[in-house]
Amino acid sequence: MNFGQIILIGMNHKTAPVEVREKLAAKCSDASIYDDMRAFLRDGRLSECLVLSTCNRIEFLLVTSRSDEAELIVQDLMQRELQAENLSDWLYRFKNREAVSHLFKVASGLDSMVLGEPQILGQLKDAYREATMQKTTGVILNRLLHKAFSVAKRVRSETGIGCRAVSVSYAAVELAKRIFGSLIDKSVLLIGAGEMAELAAEHLATNGVSQMYIANRTLERAIELARKFKAKTVPFEQFVDSIAVVDIVISSTGATEPIISKKVIKSMMRRRRHRPLFIIDIAVPRDVEPEVNNIDNVYLYDIDDLQGIVELNKEQRRKEAQKAFHIVELETFKFIEWLQTLDVVPTIIALRRKAELIRQQEMEKTFSHLPDLTEQERKAIGVLTEAIIKKLLHDPIMFLKNKASRPSKEFYVDVVQQVFRLPGHCEHPMRCLDRPERECYEAEGSCEGKSVRGPIDGGDY
Amino acid sequence: MESLSTLLAVVLYLFSAVAFCISECRRVKALHPTALLFAGGGLLSHTAALWFRCYETPVPALFNTRFALSFFGFLLVTLFLSVYLRHKRPILGAFVMPLATISVAGSLFIPSGPVSVNPALKNSLVIVHLMFLFVAYAFFALAFCISIMYVLQERMIKKKNIQGWITRMPSLETLDRINHSCILIGFPFMTVGLIIGFAAAKILWHRGWSGDPKEVFSILTWIIYAVLFHERLAVGWRGKKASWLAICGFASVVVTFLGVNLFMKGHHTTFTGR
Numbered sequence: 101m102n103f104g105q106i107i108l109i110g111m112n113h114k115t116a117p118v119e120v121r122e123k124l125a126a127k128c129s130d131a132s133i134y135d136d137m138r139a140f141l142r143d144g145r146l147s148e149c150l151v152l153s154t155c156n157r158i159e160f161l162l163v164t165s166r167s168d169e170a171e172l173i174v175q176d177l178m179q180r181e182l183q184a185e186n187l188s189d190w191l192y193r194f195k196n197r198e199a200v201s202h203l204f205k206v207a208s209g210l211d212s213m214v215l216g217e218p219q220i221l222g223q224l225k226d227a228y229r230e231a232t233m234q235k236t237t238g239v240i241l242n243r244l245l246h247k248a249f250s251v252a253k254r255v256r257s258e259t260g261i262g263c264r265a266v267s268v269s270y271a272a273v274e275l276a277k278r279i280f281g282s283l284i285d286k287s288v289l290l291i292g293a294g295e296m297a298e299l300a301a302e303h304l305a306t307n308g309v310s311q312m313y314i315a316n317r318t319l320e321r322a323i324e325l326a327r328k329f330k331a332k333t334v335p336f337e338q339f340v341d342s343i344a345v346v347d348i349v350i351s352s353t354g355a356t357e358p359i360i361s362k363k364v365i366k367s368m369m370r371r372r373r374h375r376p377l378f379i380i381d382i383a384v385p386r387d388v389e390p391e392v393n394n395i396d397n398v399y400l401y402d403i404d405d406l407q408g409i410v411e412l413n414k415e416q417r418r419k420e421a422q423k424a425f426h427i428v429e430l431e432t433f434k435f436i437e438w439l440q441t442l443d444v445v446p447t448i449i450a451l452r453r454k455a456e457l458i459r460q461q462e463m464e465k466t467f468s469h470l471p472d473l474t475e476q477e478r479k480a481i482g483v484l485t486e487a488i489i490k491k492l493l494h495d496p497i498m499f500l501k502n503k504a505s506r507p508s509k510e511f512y513v514d515v516v517q518q519v520f521r522l523p524g525h526c527e528h529p530m531r532c533l534d535r536p537e538r539e540c541y542e543a544e545g546s547c548e549g550k551s552v553r554g555p556i557d558g559g560d561y
Numbered sequence: 562m563e564s565l566s567t568l569l570a571v572v573l574y575l576f577s578a579v580a581f582c583i584s585e586c587r588r589v590k591a592l593h594p595t596a597l598l599f600a601g602g603g604l605l606s607h608t609a610a611l612w613f614r615c616y617e618t619p620v621p622a623l624f625n626t627r628f629a630l631s632f633f634g635f636l637l638v639t640l641f642l643s644v645y646l647r648h649k650r651p652i653l654g655a656f657v658m659p660l661a662t663i664s665v666a667g668s669l670f671i672p673s674g675p676v677s678v679n680p681a682l683k684n685s686l687v688i689v690h691l692m693f694l695f696v697a698y699a700f701f702a703l704a705f706c707i708s709i710m711y712v713l714q715e716r717m718i719k720k721k722n723i724q725g726w727i728t729r730m731p732s733l734e735t736l737d738r739i740n741h742s743c744i745l746i747g748f749p750f751m752t753v754g755l756i757i758g759f760a761a762a763k764i765l766w767h768r769g770w771s772g773d774p775k776e777v778f779s780i781l782t783w784i785i786y787a788v789l790f791h792e793r794l795a796v797g798w799r800g801k802k803a804s805w806l807a808i809c810g811f812a813s814v815v816v817t818f819l820g821v822n823l824f825m826k827g828h829h830t831t832f833t834g835r
Contacts, residue, residue, distance in 0.1 A: 260588070278718060281732035373797030376733065393719060397800045405721045412724060 105167050106439075108199035109174045110159030110192055113213050116190035120182060122159060128153035134234040136177060143238060145169050148238040150231040150245070152206075154223045156213055160263055161203065164239050169193065174202055182410055196439075199444045200244065203433040209262070210424055216261035217418045220254045240442075244435065251431045258427065261420040264413035268406045269300040272380050275406075279378050287311035287344040290331075291339050291360075292353035293321045296382045298328075300350050313346060315339035315348055317353070325416070326374040328330055340364055344371045349379045351387040360388040366395055380406070380478040405506065441504035446511050448497050450522040455489040496520075564619065567631060567669060568638040573603030574638065585726050590596035593651045597642075599740055600658060604638050607665065611635060625824045630668035630697065633818075636699035637661045644703065644739065650677035650731045656706040671823075686761040693754030700747030704740050705811035709806035711736045715801050737799050741808060748790045753796070755783060780815035785810040 111121065127133060132149050140146045164170040171193060178187055178399070194202045202211070209216045209222050228245045231237050237245070256262050265271040265462035273283075280286055288309050290297050293316040301312065313329035313340075322333045334342050343349060343365070354358060360379070369377070374397050379404040381388040395402040460532035463485060467478060496516060503512040579597035584592035614628060641657040710730055717727050730736070758779075759769040770776065789806045792798035796805075 276724075277732060278723065278728075279733050281735045339802055359633075364621070374799050375797075376800065396802060400720065408721065409723065416724070 104165030105200045105329060106162050106244065107162045107164060107167050107170050108159060108160070108194040108202055109171060109179050111155060111190045112157035112159075112193065112211065114440065115192055120184065120190060121156070124158045124178060124181055125153050125155060128158050130181075131230065131234070132234060133177075134231070135532045138234070139237060140173055145462050148255055149236045150240045150241055152224060152225060153229040154220065155208070157211075159206070161241065161244075163200070163238065175549055195495070197432060201437060203244065203248050203427055204251045204428040204431055205253040206427075207253070208424055208428065210255075210428065211422055213517065214266055215414070215423075216457050217264055218256070221249070225250065234308070240439070243438070247431065247435055251428060254431070255424045255427050259420040259423040261417055261424050264416055266410055266413050266417065267381070268403070268410055269296070269303045271406050272300050272350075272401070272407045273303045273434055275380075275401060275409075276304065276378055277307070279376055280347060282308065284308040285292075285310050286347040287345065288348045288350065289313045289315065289334070289339065290325070291315050291336075291349065291351040291387065292317075293325045294352040294382075295353040297350050298325060300380065300382070301325075301329060309348070311346075313342050315342070340368070343368045343377070347375065347378065349377065352383045353377065353387055354383070355387055356385060358387055358389045360392065362389050362391045362395065365392050365398055369395060369397065382406070435506045440509070441501055443509060444500040444504045444513055447516055447522065448500055451493060451496065451516070453522055453523060455493055459485050563610050563613040564669065566613065569608035570603045570610055571666045573606060574658060574665060577603060577654065578658035581658050585652045585655045585729055596651065596654055597645070600638060600642060600654065603626055604635070604642065607635050607638070619677075619774070625669045625671075625795045626819070627668045629689075629691070629818070630664050630671065631739055633698055633702070634661045634665035634668070636695055636701050636793045636794045637664065638704050640699050643738075645655065647732060648765075649737065650728070650729075652710070652729050652731075653706070656710055657703065660702060660706060664682055671713065673760060686757055690754055690761055692707060692757040693750050695749035695755060698818065700743045700750065701807070701811050701814055704743035704747065704807045707736050707740045707743065711740065711804040712801060712808070715804075726820065730819040733800070737803070740804065741793060741799070742806065744786065744789055744793060748786050751783060751786060755779060770773075773823045774818060778813065778821055782813040782817050785813055811834050 111123070111124075128151050137146065137149050137151070141149065145166055146162055146164045150161040152159045152161065160174045162170050162174070173393060175187060178191075184190075185285065205211045207221055209218060212220050224245075224325065225380040228237070231241070234400075265274045274281060283304060286309050288301060288304055288311070290301055292313065293314060305312070312326075312329045313334045314322045314326050314329075314331050315336045316325075317336050319333070325331065326333050331490050340360075343360075349360075351360065365377070365379075376397045376399070379388055379392065382510070384403060386402050388402070389402055390400070390402070392398055395537045463482065466481070467473065473481075500509075500512065503509045506512075577596045580599060582766060583589060584596060594788045611632065614631075637657060639662045641653060641661070645651070645653060699701035711733060714727055714733060714736070715732050717723050718733070731739075762771065763769040785806065789798070789810060792806075793803055
């Protein structure tokens, strides 16, 4: 297996115009993109890859030992679709630490247009599922993606980034929940059936509202909506009567004068036995007299109020995002540390392999001298010898793992290789990973021809 | 032993109250189990304290203001924990636990005084009278806390300024429902308790009404809750008005219970060990 650097190339809503993203998304969300990628995987230019394509971003996540070529590959692919000259202006490229951190941010919704939105995590999971089905991921991407999912989860649970509504219609739903608790068995009256009202109604419906009434001037539109939400239609002139039975009113007519007055609501409240009434007035100019809000158990929110809440929540999210960035940085650091341990993995494997070889040889020798041993005794000896080498190797292996994140690790790897006379060659799989400053005593290049490459068991380290 | 375990209970309640407040104000979810544990531990210790008290003291001397306050706190915490089990809203604790802590801690500061054993307290009717009233008061106290939460949250929603710890409260409807149940259970207890009280007075002194301050205030309290009870059931009062009335009702309870016991004279004071 050939390790390399983690490269992330892509564009998002901040860097590229929507026409460009649309064109690419059409291509990249198709499984056929992996047919192209597989060619590069086969000829060794890439070792792992994953393509994430949503309406706001297209990103290629690659693991390769030849990073410059990888960049060209992706640009070529995109160029084929776009034939644009300034393609590279729209792209961002991240390597290793930055790539990891960027992916974590994307997964947590910190890079999204709506800060902290949760859909991106689902999209990333889908992209990963596709990539695993296409068998284009390996040790590093598997680990990286799983880590990204857990980082997103951590961000969600430890910060309040996702817990407040940042769209008007969702803010209305949250308010309704604040007033009524559960929305199951609550009913809604739509007065006017505009797009905004429909959106709010949709949110309410998904939150379990049981019955909906629609009053609209044009009956066709009312019937259309009624079919969509399994609602009842009410003659527009008589919508006032339905206020007595519903819990939530969404008003969005084009009337120039308020159509719901304080007097009407006041008399309705007596008929309702003072059950709380939540009125959402999303019409401009307003449909409901603002004084209605002064009546007990009536809560009136107009579009400005809802917008105000949304702004407040957005501000809150930005504050929470600071905490989230901190978590992302921490987790990136941990991941890079793990990546660096991959450097010592070949040596550890070589060490184990050598010990196992010696054990096998010695056992064979011993068994040939002692032919009378029973199967049980042979097994016992096998277990015994296994335990001895395991315990003996434990310390050197831990030593190597501990040194893995140090700049001087190559020195230690070299020492271990010389002490145990391990066979191998120089190519450290993760050699190019960006590292802190080298310490002066480190014997740069001393491991020429001594390191070993072997199969890596990702789960083991 | 009794005052020691009461003290322990107070300390645990205090910790629990502080933990609930911190966890709600600072959004530290991890503190919830600790806070609950403290409340539970406090309740155990408190149970032990009450048991010691009943075990050591002859029944007639049992009922003084000190014991009454402590018992009231005990019922309140029990009630809170049972409501918590149903609604799982730790913010209730931030309101109820401080009140419980204050009442139990207050019981420690009230001097027990020389125990003047009033023969009336041998009458089991009097004890039933007291028990019923304590239960009613505990429910009213919970209704009081819930009402405060309701009023605060309602004001926030009306003012369209919803942020901070208020957002972790149960919804208005839930609060109102709990409030409703508290009054619905508490009021009959109070009514029965008062009737038994007057019956006992009739038997002991051959006159039901003697016009002592405690009786007057009790009737006043009863009227407040009677209005609330009636309006809630018959007219469908709810929300802010009902909450304010529940708050007034509890204020009246505090006056009846403490004010009269500690600052006014009457035949009830002889029971309270002053």
